[in-house]
Amino acid sequence: MARTISKKPVYNLNLVLQETGIKADTLRAWERRYQLPQPVRTDGGHRLFSEYDIETIKWLIARQEEGMRISRAVDLWNNILSSGEDPLYSQMADQTRKPAGPIGKHESEALEFERSRWVQACMNFNEAAAEQVLTQSFAQFSLETVCVEILQKGLAEIGSLWYQGRASVQQEHFASELAVRRMHSLITAAPxxxxxxxxxxxxxxxxxxxxxxxxxxxxxxxxxxxxxxxxxxxxxxxxxxxxxxxxxxxxxxxxxxxxxxxxxxxxxxxxxxxxxxxxxxxxxxxxxxxxxxxxxxxxxxxxxxxxxxxxxxxxxNPLPDTEFAEVPERFSQTIGQFIAKRQLIEINIQDSLTKRWGSQITSQPIEEAINYLERNIVAALSFGDMDLLGNNMDWIGERLAAYGFPPDWNFAFIEAFHNALESQMGQAGKPITAWTGKILASTPSSS
The missing domain is CATH 3.40.50.280 (Cobalamin-binding domain)
Known part of the structure; x- marks a missing residue:
């Protein structure tokens, strides 16, 4: 239980100035303009302050040190009071001004357990159970801790399960929708x-x-x-x-x-x-x-x-402009030529794969796979580095599998892509064909 802060007025001005470091003129201005703090006066006209008044002054000074003007700090104080909470006690005040502290071993284990419960509820499409986990967790842990340790990491875990083929797209979407809905609700309730x-x-x-x-x-x-x-x-x-x-x-x-x-x-x-x-x-x-x-x-x-x-x-404290590396103009030119030739490249790939596989494959998954690879190629070129896409077939094979390609078709797909680029772009496509060439060289072909 939090310690109760006394509101009994027993401290004189000198002690308050010594305890808080505030100047007397500043304190008088705060009292006059903002009615914070609110000391009582003795029969002789001297101001007496309570421990609560001293903590109030420290709270306002801390907000100033974070970059707030005093008028804004007072607005924040009044806003928290109007919500029915006391700024010196409330969880809202803590969440407003500082992140959650380090997580201890026992707390970490408890969070891991709650996260596994939330993930399992989402995998089972059990909305009520998932919401119950969050409600209980918010009662135990800080807002930041629950959002990061349960929601963010839980979504990452489900995403990893999907990537491994152990979770469906529907399960991932269900979990994401629950997490996003909770975020919107919390944002609406924010000060x-x-x-x-x-x-x-x-x-x-x-x-x-x-x-x-x-x-x-x-x-x-x-x-x-x-x-x-x-x-x-x-x-x-x-x-x-x-x-x-x-x-x-x-x-x-x-x-x-x-x-x-x-x-x-x-x-x-x-x-x-x-x-x-x-x-x-x-x-x-x-x-x-x-x-x-x-x-x-x-x-x-x-x-x-x-x-x-x-x-x-x-x-x-705004920083000066950051430096960044320029991308050579030739990559922009390659993007322009690649986009201009895209339709012909796609037709070449379709023809090549149809001749090889005939009726075994329909045009839609080929089109989707081509579009996916093309978008990533343009992105890599915009950064001036095709190697950002990696130099092996692994990620390409994983994406092609998602579009219905058997593993033994991967080499033929990249080979058709490579040949279409050379046919339609020639030397202009060299930054791309150099990369597809590396992929082919690192991948055993299949007949």
Whole structure:
């Protein structure tokens, strides 16, 4: 149980100044303008303060040290009071101003157990059981801890099961929908923003994974920042009007795949041209750290909770523009020529595979596989590095299997792709055919 803070007025002004470090003039100004703190006066007119008054002063000073103006700190204090909680005791106040502390061994084991229960409930499509796990967990642990240790890691676990073929797309979608719905509910219940500064949080074009940006939005809202969440798959052209209307101090973008990292890069240039700072993060930058230096913006790091502190630091103490590596112009030219020849390349691949397999395969899975590979090729070219796609057949085989290809067809597919590129693009397609050539050289052919 938390210690009760006494409201009995027993301390004189000198002791308060010594205990808090505040100046007497500043304290008088706070009392006059904001009615905080509220000391009582003796018959002789001297002010007496309680322990609660002293802790109130310390609380306000701490908010100033975090970058708030005193008027905003007072607004936050009053906002928490109006919610029925006391700022010096409330969980809301703790969540608003600082992240959860380190997780101990016993707490870690308890969280792992609750996470396994939530994952199992989702795998069984048991919404009531999944919601019960979350309700019980929020009663035991901090908001940040539950969101990261159960929801975020639980979704990652289910995603891994899907990747291994041990979970269905429907199970993954069910879990994601429950997690996203909970995020929206928590965001709606978050305190009103009282800090100076507006943050836009968004996914670039093509990015549909929204849990991480929602969690960023939630945690920043609970720190009293004004956050505008734009959602998934936001095209670059829609950003201009949004920026003009909202006047953000920072734009935060997230991407999970190489293709959407390329969209993020394009949007980052667009935003930077409007003299706005950009911060970015996401799983793909953990997997391919070489991408980071090719994006004009501030990388938020691999840890989501750490990214919240990084965002706050950027708002309070803006950094100079970051340096980034330019991509040689020849890669842009290759992209243009590849897109111009795409239809002919696809026809060549279709013809080659049809001649080889005849009626064994329909056109739809071939088209889907070609489109998937083409999107990744364009993304890799936009970063000036085809090796970002890897130099073996593993990931290609996994994706082709998802489109209905037997494993022994993988080599023939890449071979048909390689030959179509050489036929239609010649030397102009060299950056791509050099990569497909490596794939073929590393893969045993099958007759």
């Amino acid at each position: 009103q923003p009282v800090r100076d500064g507006t943050i836009l949080v968004s996914c670039p074009a093509g990015e549909e994974h929204i849990f991480s940006p929602l969690l960023i939005t939630l945690l920043l809202r609970y720190r009293s920042w004004n956050v505008i969440y734009l959602g998934a798959n936001v095209p670059k052209q829609h950003f201009k009007e949004t920026i003009q209307k909202t006047h953000p101090d920072l734009v935060v973008l997230t991407a999970m795949r190489l293709t959407t990292a390329a969209s993020l890069r394009e949007m980052a240039f667009f935003i930077q041209d409007r003299d706005l700072p950009v911060a970015f993060g996401g799983r793909i930058f953990n997997l391919l750290p070489d991408l980071i230096k090719k994006i004009p913006g501030y990388y938020l790091g691999s840890d989501l909770l750490g990214s919240i502190s990084a965002i706050e630091e950027l708002l309070i």
